[in-house]
Amino acid sequence: MELKIAVLPGDGIGPEVTTQAIKALNAIALEFDHKFTYKQADIGAVAIDKAGSPLPDETLELCKTSDAILFGAIGHPKYDNAEGSVRPEQGLLKMRKELELFANVRPVKAFEALLDHSPLKRHLIKGVDISIYRELTGGIYFGKKETKEDGSYASDLCEYSAEEIERIAHLAFKAAMGRRKKVTLIDKANVLDTSRLWRKKVTELAKSYPEVSLDFLYVDNAAMQMILNPRQFDVILTENMFGDIISDEASVIGGSIGLLPSASIGKNYALFEPIHGSYPQATGQGIANPIAAILSAAMLLEHFGLFEEAETVKEAVERSLKLGITTPDLGVKHERITTEKVGDFIADFISNPE
Amino acid sequence: MELKIAVLPGDGIGPEVTTQAIKALNAIALEFDHKFTYKQADIGAVAIDKAGSPLPDETLELCKTSDAILFGAIGHPKYDNAEGSVRPEQGLLKMRKELELFANVRPVKAFEALLDHSPLKRHLIKGVDISIYRELTGGIYFGKKETKEDGSYASDLCEYSAEEIERIAHLAFKAAMGRRKKVTLIDKANVLDTSRLWRKKVTELAKSYPEVSLDFLYVDNAAMQMILNPRQFDVILTENMFGDIISDEASVIGGSIGLLPSASIGKNYALFEPIHGSYPQATGQGIANPIAAILSAAMLLEHFGLFEEAETVKEAVERSLKLGITTPDLGVKHERITTEKVGDFIADFISNPE
Ligand SMILES: [Mg+2]
Ligand SMILES: [Mg+2]
Numbered sequence: 001m002e003l004k005i006a007v008l009p010g011d012g013i014g015p016e017v018t019t020q021a022i023k024a025l026n027a028i029a030l031e032f033d034h035k036f037t038y039k040q041a042d043i044g045a046v047a048i049d050k051a052g053s054p055l056p057d058e059t060l061e062l063c064k065t066s067d068a069i070l071f072g073a074i075g076h077p078k079y080d081n082a083e084g085s086v087r088p089e090q091g092l093l094k095m096r097k098e099l100e101l102f103a104n105v106r107p108v109k110a111f112e113a114l115l116d117h118s119p120l121k122r123h124l125i126k127g128v129d130i131s132i133y134r135e136l137t138g139g140i141y142f143g144k145k146e147t148k149e150d151g152s153y154a155s156d157l158c159e160y161s162a163e164e165i166e167r168i169a170h171l172a173f174k175a176a177m178g179r180r181k182k183v184t185l186i187d188k189a190n191v192l193d194t195s196r197l198w199r200k201k202v203t204e205l206a207k208s209y210p211e212v213s214l215d216f217l218y219v220d221n222a223a224m225q226m227i228l229n230p231r232q233f234d235v236i237l238t239e240n241m242f243g244d245i246i247s248d249e250a251s252v253i254g255g256s257i258g259l260l261p262s263a264s265i266g267k268n269y270a271l272f273e274p275i276h277g278s279y280p281q282a283t284g285q286g287i288a289n290p291i292a293a294i295l296s297a298a299m300l301l302e303h304f305g306l307f308e309e310a311e312t313v314k315e316a317v318e319r320s321l322k323l324g325i326t327t328p329d330l331g332v333k334h335e336r337i338t339t340e341k342v343g344d345f346i347a348d349f350i351s352n353p354e
Numbered sequence: 355m356e357l358k359i360a361v362l363p364g365d366g367i368g369p370e371v372t373t374q375a376i377k378a379l380n381a382i383a384l385e386f387d388h389k390f391t392y393k394q395a396d397i398g399a400v401a402i403d404k405a406g407s408p409l410p411d412e413t414l415e416l417c418k419t420s421d422a423i424l425f426g427a428i429g430h431p432k433y434d435n436a437e438g439s440v441r442p443e444q445g446l447l448k449m450r451k452e453l454e455l456f457a458n459v460r461p462v463k464a465f466e467a468l469l470d471h472s473p474l475k476r477h478l479i480k481g482v483d484i485s486i487y488r489e490l491t492g493g494i495y496f497g498k499k500e501t502k503e504d505g506s507y508a509s510d511l512c513e514y515s516a517e518e519i520e521r522i523a524h525l526a527f528k529a530a531m532g533r534r535k536k537v538t539l540i541d542k543a544n545v546l547d548t549s550r551l552w553r554k555k556v557t558e559l560a561k562s563y564p565e566v567s568l569d570f571l572y573v574d575n576a577a578m579q580m581i582l583n584p585r586q587f588d589v590i591l592t593e594n595m596f597g598d599i600i601s602d603e604a605s606v607i608g609g610s611i612g613l614l615p616s617a618s619i620g621k622n623y624a625l626f627e628p629i630h631g632s633y634p635q636a637t638g639q640g641i642a643n644p645i646a647a648i649l650s651a652a653m654l655l656e657h658f659g660l661f662e663e664a665e666t667v668k669e670a671v672e673r674s675l676k677l678g679i680t681t682p683d684l685g686v687k688h689e690r691i692t693t694e695k696v697g698d699f700i701a702d703f704i705s706n707p708e
Binding site: 118119120121124140141143145146147151152153154155156157158159160161162163188191192193194196197200201219220221223224226227228241244245246248249251252253 | 473474478494497499501505506507509511512513516542545546548573574578580582598599600605606
C-alpha cells in the first residue's frame with residue numbers, strides 16, 4: 001500500500017516522539033512491503049513563531065492532500081496568556097473543524113507489564129480493553145452561548161442532529177464488529193432530549209449490525225462503572241461532553257497516560273496523535289515516552305485495514321514494556337533509557353522479532 | 355435543643371434503616387439532653403398504594419412544618435413501567451422542587467477499617483475526606499428541551515443565574531471554614547459560558563471568605579484526579595450535571611455505597627437521606643446496611659450546629675466498622691449480623707462508649 005502521510009510534530013516533545021513513530025512505520029513498510037512517504041509541516045507554537053499562525057494555510061493544504069496525518073503535540077507556556085486567536089491550541093481545534101474530524105477514538109488497554117502502575121487494584125484493571133468513540137464536533141461545546149451583559153445569567157445550548165449521531169455510531173458499530181461485538185451508549189436519557197435522540201437513533205441503527213449487542217448506561221453510572229468494573233466495556237459510544245469526561249477518566253485507570261494513542265476521524269481525513277500534551281519542560285531531554293505516539297501510528301495502520309501490521313507494532317510495544325525497556329516515567333528499570341532507545345528497540349523488534 | 359423531625363421511611367429497606375437512624379438520634383437526645391420529636395408520613399410507592407400519589411399533600415405539609423426531614427429510600431419494581439406521573443421517584447423530585455432544596459451535599463470518607471474494600475489502591479484512598487456541594491435545581495437538567503417532530507434534531511439548554519450560583523457557593527465556603535478551608539470549583543470554563551459565570555461569581559464571593567483557598571478544575575481533569583489523588587479535595591463545589599457525574603464517581607472510591615449519607619438543603623428546609631436506593635429484594639431480611647442512614651442523621655445534627663453530637667455518632671459508626679459489627683455487604687465477619695444489631699450497637703455505644 002502507498003500512503004502519503006502528513007507529519008505535524010508540533011511543540012515540546014512532539015517532534016521527538018513523532019520521530020520514533022516514523023521509525024516504527026518505516027520498519028513496518030520494509031517488513032510488509034508498503035510505501036509510506038512523509039511530508040512535514042508546522043502547527044502550534046512553532047508555527048506561530050515562524051508564520052504567525054498556529055495553523056498556516058500550507059499546513060492545512062498538506063493535510064488535505066495527504067492520506068493521513070501523524071500529529072505530535074501542541075502548546076507552549078509562552079503563549080499561555082495569549083489572546084484566543086494566537087494560542088497554539090487553536091491550531092488543532094481549527095484543523096479538527098476544517099477537516100470535519102467528528103469522531104475521537106481513544107483505546108484504553110491495560111498492559112500486563114504495567115498492572116502495578118494502575119491506581120486501581122490489579123484484579124480490576126487486568127484485561128481491560130476499551131475503545132471509546134466520542135463525538136467531537138457537536139453538543140454543548142459548540143452550541144449557542146449567551147452571557148447577559150450585567151453578569152446575572154448565562155446559558156449554553158446542547159444540540160444534536162440525527163445525522164451527527166448516525167455518522168459516528170456507524171464507526172463505533174463497525175469497530176465493535178472487529179472486537180468483542182458490544183457497544184455501550186453512554187447518555188443521560190432519563191433527563192435530556194439530546195440523549196433520548198441519541199438512544200433512539202443508535203437503537204434504530206443497531207438493527208443493521210445484528211451481531212453487535214447494544215446496551216445503555218447513564219453517564220453518572222458510567223463514571224462509577226469505569227472504576228468498579230472497567231472490563232465490562234468493549235466499545236463505548238457517546239456525545240462530546242460525556243466523552244470528554246469519561247475518556248479522561250478512563251485514560252488514568254491504566255496507570256500511564258504516556259501510553260495512550262488516539263485518532264480523530266472524519267469522512268475524508270484522519271489524524272493520529274498521542275493523548276499526552278507537549279510537556280515543554282521535558283523537551284530534548286530524551287525522557288519523553290514515545291509509546292503513545294508509536295501506538296498512534298498503529299492506529300493509523302488499522303485505519304487503512306493493515307491489521308497485521310498494527311498488531312506487529314503493538315507486539316513490539318508490549319515486548320518493550322515486558323523487558324522494561326521504557327522511559328523513566330514508567331520506572332521499570334533503573335538504568336537510563338531514552339526516548340530514542342525505546343523507539344530503536346521497537347523498530348528493531350518489528351524488523352527482527354525473536 | 356428541640357427538633358421536630360419529619361420521618362419519611364419510604365419503600366423497600368427505607369423503613370428498616372430509618373428505624374436505626376432514629377435509634378441513634380434518640381441515644382444522642384438522651385445523652386446530650388435534647389428533645390427530638392418524630393412524625394411519620396408516606397412517600398413513594400407506599401404512598402401511591404395508600405393514597406394514589408407518591409407525595410400526598412399531608413406529607414408535604416408535614417415536611418413544611420418540621421425542622422428537618424429524615425428520609426429513607428424510594429422505588430419499587432412494580433412501578434418500573436408506570437407512566438411518569440405515578441412513579442415513586444416523582445415523590446422525591448417533587449419534594450425537592452416544592453421545598454427548593456437547591457444544594458445536594460455528599461460527603462465521601464475513607465473509613466480506615468474498610469480501606470481494602472476500595473477499588474483504588476490503599477495508599478490512594480487512605481485519609482480521603484471530601485464534601486461535595488452539587489447544585490440541584492438548575493442547569494441542563496431543568497432547562498428548555500426540544501425535539502423536532504420528525505426526530506431529526508434535539509436540544510437541551512443549560513442555564514444558570516448569578517443567584518443560583520451564589521446561594522450554594524455560600525454554603526460550600528461556610529462548610530470549608532469548618533473543615534480544611536479549601537474549595538475546588540469544578541467547571542468547564544474553557545468552553546462554557548455558564549462555567550465562566552460560575553467561576554466569576556465564585557471568585558467574587560470567595561473574597562468574603564479570606565481564610566478559604568479556592569482553586570479550579572475542569573470537569574474532565576476532575577474525573578481523573580478523583581482516581582489519581584482524591585486526597586487533594588476538601589470541599590468540591592459544582593453545578594448540577596457535573597455534580598451528578600463527579601459525586602457518583604466519588605461515591606464508589608470508598609468501597610461501599612451502603613455507608614454514604616447525603617443532605618439536600620434549601621433556604622428553609624433540609625432533608626437527610628442515604629444515597630443508596632430502596633433495594634426492594636432485601637426488604638425485611640435484616641441485611642440492609644443502616645450506616646448510611648445513621649450517618650445521614652449525623653448530618654442532620656451538624657446542620658443544626660450539634661457538632662459534638664454528630665461526632666459522637668460518627669465515632670460509634672467507626673467503632674462498629676472497626677469491630678466488624680457490620681451487615682454482610684461489608685463481609686468483615688462471618689457470623690450473621692443484622693441491620694437491627696448494627697443499629698443497636700451504635701445506639702448503645704453512643705450511650706456507653708467504653
Ligand atoms: Mg478532556
Ligand atoms: Mg447520579
